[in-house]
Amino acid sequence: MSSLNKVVKELVILSGKGGTGKTSITAALVHLASQSPTKSIFVDADVDAANLALVTSAEHLEQHDFISSKLAQIDPERCNLCNECYEVCRYDAIELPTEANPTYRVIDLLCDGCVSCVYSCPQSAIKMIDQQDGVWFFSSSPYGPLFHAELFPAAENSGKLVTLIRQRTKQFAENNGGHPLIIIDGPPGIGCPVIASSTGVDLALLVAEPGLSGSHDLRRVVQTLEHFQIPQVICINKANLYKKGVEEIKYFAEENNIQIIGELPFDTSIPKAMVQSKPVTVFSPNSPASNEIKKLWEKLQKILFD
Amino acid sequence: MKIAIASGKGGTGKTMVATSMAAALAPIHNIQMLDCDVEAPNAHLFLNPTINEIKPASINIPTIDYEQCILCGQCVDICEFNALALLGDKIEVFEQLCHGCGSCSIHCPVNAITETPRKIGELKFGTFNKNRPFLFGELTISEPMSTPIIRQLKSNMKDDVEVTILDSPPGASCSVVATLHDADYVILVTEPTPFGLHDLKQMIGVISETGSLAGVIINRDGIGDSAVEDFLSKNGYPILMKIPYQENIAEGLASGKLLIDIIPEFEDAFLNLYEMIKEQIHEEIYH
Ligand code: SF4
Ligand code: SF4
Ligand code: SF4
Ligand code: SF4
Numbered sequence: 001m002s003s004l005n006k007v008v009k010e011l012v013i014l015s016g017k018g019g020t021g022k023t024s025i026t027a028a029l030v031h032l033a034s035q036s037p038t039k040s041i042f043v044d045a046d047v048d049a050a051n052l053a054l055v056t057s058a059e060h061l062e063q064h065d066f067i068s069s070k071l072a073q074i075d076p077e078r079c080n081l082c083n084e085c086y087e088v089c090r091y092d093a094i095e096l097p098t099e100a101n102p103t104y105r106v107i108d109l110l111c112d113g114c115v116s117c118v119y120s121c122p123q124s125a126i127k128m129i130d131q132q133d134g135v136w137f138f139s140s141s142p143y144g145p146l147f148h149a150e151l152f153p154a155a156e157n158s159g160k161l162v163t164l165i166r167q168r169t170k171q172f173a174e175n176n177g178g179h180p181l182i183i184i185d186g187p188p189g190i191g192c193p194v195i196a197s198s199t200g201v202d203l204a205l206l207v208a209e210p211g212l213s214g215s216h217d218l219r220r221v222v223q224t225l226e227h228f229q230i231p232q233v234i235c236i237n238k239a240n241l242y243k244k245g246v247e248e249i250k251y252f253a254e255e256n257n258i259q260i261i262g263e264l265p266f267d268t269s270i271p272k273a274m275v276q277s278k279p280v281t282v283f284s285p286n287s288p289a290s291n292e293i294k295k296l297w298e299k300l301q302k303i304l305f306d
Numbered sequence: 307m308k309i310a311i312a313s314g315k316g317g318t319g320k321t322m323v324a325t326s327m328a329a330a331l332a333p334i335h336n337i338q339m340l341d342c343d344v345e346a347p348n349a350h351l352f353l354n355p356t357i358n359e360i361k362p363a364s365i366n367i368p369t370i371d372y373e374q375c376i377l378c379g380q381c382v383d384i385c386e387f388n389a390l391a392l393l394g395d396k397i398e399v400f401e402q403l404c405h406g407c408g409s410c411s412i413h414c415p416v417n418a419i420t421e422t423p424r425k426i427g428e429l430k431f432g433t434f435n436k437n438r439p440f441l442f443g444e445l446t447i448s449e450p451m452s453t454p455i456i457r458q459l460k461s462n463m464k465d466d467v468e469v470t471i472l473d474s475p476p477g478a479s480c481s482v483v484a485t486l487h488d489a490d491y492v493i494l495v496t497e498p499t500p501f502g503l504h505d506l507k508q509m510i511g512v513i514s515e516t517g518s519l520a521g522v523i524i525n526r527d528g529i530g531d532s533a534v535e536d537f538l539s540k541n542g543y544p545i546l547m548k549i550p551y552q553e554n555i556a557e558g559l560a561s562g563k564l565l566i567d568i569i570p571e572f573e574d575a576f577l578n579l580y581e582m583i584k585e586q587i588h589e590e591i592y593h
Contacts, residue, residue: 015316015317017316017317017348017476023501046315048314048315048476048477048508049315049477049478049501049504049505049508050504051315051504051505054501054504055501070386088409088412090406090407090408109483109515109516110487112407113386114386114409115384115386115409116407116408116409116412119384119409119413120412120413151478151479152511153508153511153512153514154478154480154482154483154515154516155479155480156479156480158477158479158480187477188315188316188345188346188476188477189316189346189452189475189476189477190345190346190445190447191345191449191450191451191452191481192450192452194345195448209560210560211561212348212351212352212560212561212562213346213348214560216346216348216351217346220345220346220447223447223448224447224448227447227448241553241556241557241560242557242560242561244561245560245561266553266556268529271499271529271530272529274500274530275499275500275529275530275531277500
């Protein structure tokens with residue numbers, strides 16, 4: 001479906017790296033959306049460090065297991081120590097027998113679940129065991145429904161988990177109506193979970209922080225989104241902190257034809273609101289940051305729906 | 307000895323700690339620096355290494371020799387990652403889904419599969435502080451998989467050094483495990499807020515899987531509450547250092563300065579921290 005006749009639109013908020021105030025801005029947008037005709041559903045796609053539920057005081061309505069990866073397991077009773085599995089495993093996940101532990105074992109943390117060893121074992125001594133990699137939730141918050149997830153520590157497949165909760169959100173939006181927009185809080189980086197949280201969205205809002213690393217990270221995320229042909233706009237955070245960095249971002253945005261639609265000042269009401277686990281627009285509605293985010297929200301609605 | 311610097315989410319000051327620690331140790335100790343945050347590598351921006359070698363990071367993907375292939379479809383069944391499909395009289399390879407595990411080529415009954423490297427990023431090698439090794443990786447734009455790059459980067463580590471500092475990617479999943487799993491000590495960087503506490507708990511979960519020693523640096527000290535400190539003292543993790551919340555630090559970092567150049571007292575603090583960590587690792591080994 002083309003984005004023009006799509007009933008429910010999707011906005012993802014990304015930053016290339018965390019710590020740019022991305023979640024603070026998302027939480028404020030979530031609050032503002034609840035006060036406006038553009039009622040929204042929220043998705044926390046930063047499944048490694050899911051914070052949106054905290055800052056919106058969400059309550060779980062549903063909880064589901066996320067079972068995705070598989071790990072190899074060796075049955076020492078059947079193993080004849082032939083060493084085949086060690087030979088084929090490219091992830092150093094097979095541990096050789098030692099004096100203390102005279103069996104072949106799989107190191108769970110290193111196993112990629114490729115099943116190669118299973119096909120190689122002449123004794124059929126290796127099985128794949130399903131793993132629960134996390135949980136996902138459907139929650140209610142004062143600002144609207146929220147889909148979010150927690151990947152278990154050290155687990156795999158965050159991209160698949162993001163894809164799953166995005167699908168569930170879309171189904172919910174299409175079945176229930178009344179929510180013209182889905183707002184997605186994206187993960188850091190440019191790899192698999194970022195791609196999973198931005199494919200097919202109508203708009204990406206990039207939160208950029210002036211400075212050497214900020215500019216570098218912004219460039220990489222912009223290139224990634226360009227590759228997937230996702231329309232993007234930029235909001236500069238902490239704009240008064242480092243003027244030269246702001247100039248750099250502006251120059252870069254112009255060069256790449258990306259509109260800058262907001263400039264938030266360095267404002268201590270943002271960390272203070274975060275400590276209170278509240279959106280800044282709730283905690284301090286008339287702070288400089290809140291006022292700028294309100295303007296940002298107006299512009300976002302225009303871009304998305306006009 | 308390997309010391310990794312990690313945090314549950316990005317932007318908590320992980321790279322600030324890693325680069326300042328590296329810069330403080332480099333003049334005196336035989337160290338090397340590895341930036342494993344291959345999706346958003348930043349450490350080189352602060353340590354300005356001279357890069358003298360660039361190598362491709364790659365995944366070996368299958369190439370099918372149709373002279374041999376009998377279109378039995380076994381490789382399609384074997385591939386766990388849905389990277390192969392039998393379409394008409396061809397085996398289609400979906401390159402970006404391939405993990406390079408080699409299972410298809412090993413198990414093809416007629417040996418019709420060979421493997422060809424496909425570039426997914428770059429490994430960059432150089433030196434900083436005159437001759438200290440500096441290694442980092444960079445994921446190519448639009449490529450999904452960063453873990454293979456981290457593994458390849460780590461296999462290029464020098465082992466004749468006293469200590470290796472690893473700047474980990476943010477988060478608590480596979481790329482972080484690939485960085486941390488063999489570290490002797492993990493420094494977790496967090497901030498004293500409810501988010502910081504939540505993400506720290508995730509990281510403690512990772513540490514308990516990898517079994518490494520760990521301590522915590524509290525960054526932006528003063529912005530929040532005492533929940534992080536209460537949690538740490540209850541669970542027996544030491545607070546290694548506190549870095550205050552100051553505008554001049556944020557400003558200095560933005561312009562590419564190291565923390566130890568913005569506040570010189572931190573140079574000694576990092577040297578002392580290193581001695582403390584070294585002692586703790588020794589105790590653990592000879593206990
Ligand atoms: S391939 Fe099977 S029999 Fe051989 S060492 Fe591995 S588990 Fe044991
Ligand atoms: S499933 Fe693959 S990664 Fe895991 S132990 Fe077997 S060969 Fe190694
Ligand atoms: S397993 Fe080998 S012979 Fe069979 S379809 Fe695949 S490439 Fe062809
Ligand atoms: S190398 Fe592994 S992941 Fe790639 S196509 Fe072959 S079986 Fe699939």
